[in-house]
Amino acid sequence: MPDTHLIASILAIEFLSLTGQQSLTNLTYIPHCPSFRGPGHTRFIMEINSLFDVKGKVVLVTGGARGIGRMIATGFVANGAKVYIASRNAQACEAAAAELTAQGPGTCHAIPADLLSLSECERLVAELRRREPALHVLVNNSGATWGAAIEEFPDEQWTRILTLNLTRTFTLTQKLLPLLEAAGNRSGTTKDKNEDGGPAAVINIGSINGLSAPAVENYSYSASKAGLHHLGRHLSQTLGPRGITVNTLACGPFDTRMMAHAFRNFRDVIEEGNPLGRHGRPGDVAGACIFLASRAGSYVNGATINIDGGVHLGAKL
Numbered sequence: 001m002p003d004t005h006l007i008a009s010i011l012a013i014e015f016l017s018l019t020g021q022q023s024l025t026n027l028t029y030i031p032h033c034p035s036f037r038g039p040g041h042t043r044f045i046m047e048i049n050s051l052f053d054v055k056g057k058v059v060l061v062t063g064g065a066r067g068i069g070r071m072i073a074t075g076f077v078a079n080g081a082k083v084y085i086a087s088r089n090a091q092a093c094e095a096a097a098a099e100l101t102a103q104g105p106g107t108c109h110a111i112p113a114d115l116l117s118l119s120e121c122e123r124l125v126a127e128l129r130r131r132e133p134a135l136h137v138l139v140n141n142s143g144a145t146w147g148a149a150i151e152e153f154p155d156e157q158w159t160r161i162l163t164l165n166l167t168r169t170f171t172l173t174q175k176l177l178p179l180l181e182a183a184g185n186r187s188g189t190t191k192d193k194n195e196d197g198g199p200a201a202v203i204n205i206g207s208i209n210g211l212s213a214p215a216v217e218n219y220s221y222s223a224s225k226a227g228l229h230h231l232g233r234h235l236s237q238t239l240g241p242r243g244i245t246v247n248t249l250a251c252g253p254f255d256t257r258m259m260a261h262a263f264r265n266f267r268d269v270i271e272e273g274n275p276l277g278r279h280g281r282p283g284d285v286a287g288a289c290i291f292l293a294s295r296a297g298s299y300v301n302g303a304t305i306n307i308d309g310g311v312h313l314g315a316k317l
């Protein structure tokens with residue numbers, strides 16, 4: 001029995017190449033093929049507001065009260081999402097949630113948690129499951145760093161940094177699978193291949209320090225981020241078929257508390273040494289997350305995307 005949907009798709013593509021058309025907007029309706037619902041529908045799904053829509057999505061951003069996590073949470077709230085933020089400082093979480101909700105049109109909610117601890121991760125997940133039937137987007141952003149000369153690098157700063165930056169990304173993804181799967185299946189992914197909805201998205205915040213050797217001695221940090229990038233590739237293969245994409249943003253320098261010392265002492269070097277002459281801005285990282293979380297990014301899986309102005313590619317000689 002021939003697959004009529006497949007044949008219709010192939011005919012449509014051949015039609016486009018024969019007529020030199022760039023889009024399907026002028027095509028007539030092809031019956032029974034879920035991707036082709038007529039010119040109006042095709043135009044609608046290509047419009048920015050539909051293609052990049054994250055309105056109503058439920059999002060968890062770890063470390064969302066400040067720094068890069070705050071930038072990401074702000075972007076989602078500004079586009080109508082319901083965002084949860086989680087980190088150790090309860091007061092900072094509550095204050096950020098109130099400020100972002102006041103900005104709207106989405107909302108922001110605090111569930112403070114120390115993600116170094118397995119039981120705290122479990123408590124966060126249980127609380128989220130109590131409040132929501134599905135999670136559309138998980139942004140694993142919480143992170144820490146440590147720097148010391150190789151002779152003095154403390155053993156405990158390997159355990160702490162690798163646990164928070166790498167292991168807990170796995171822990172949260174693992175424990176949130178039922179909620180992520182519920183979101184992916186709900187909005188139609190692998191089983192329903194029409195153009196509406198999309199997979200759930202796991203977005204890990206990596207670093208260019210995990211791509212090339214850093215100038216500073218942050219051994220456990222760079223190793224944790226390199227591991228995180230590869231964990232994302234591995235998980236993309238396991239979770240793609242379950243309706244969840246997994247991608248990593250390898251961030252370059254952003255002016256946050258983590259980078260306060262570097263920006264205080266080397267701002268000129270950081271900015272002038274970048275091909276784009278600047279550090280990262282909130283829209284850079286929020287925009288990438290919204291892309292990955294929306295239908296526009298729903299075919300991106302297992303990618304490591306540099307959000308760094310291209311600085312990690314530059315030769316030092």
Ligand SMILES: NC(=O)c1ccc[n+]([C@@H]2O[C@H](COP(=O)([O-])OP(=O)(O)OC[C@H]3O[C@@H](n4cnc5c(N)ncnc54)[C@H](OP(=O)(O)O)[C@@H]3O)[C@@H](O)[C@H]2O)c1
Nearest residue numbers: 063067068087088089115142143207251253254256257258
């Ligand atoms: N800034 C950069 O240039 C840059 C570059 C590449 C990658 N990154 C990555 O971006 C992410 C965010 O860093 P940032 O630059 O925004 O620095 P930051 O301002 O220091 O933010 C770190 C975040 O992690 C949270 N956090 C730390 N320990 C935690 C714990 N035990 N449990 C839960 N949350 C914890 C912090 O909140 P609490 O203190 O309240 O727990 C804070 O929200 C990190 O993964 C970092 O590696 C940053």
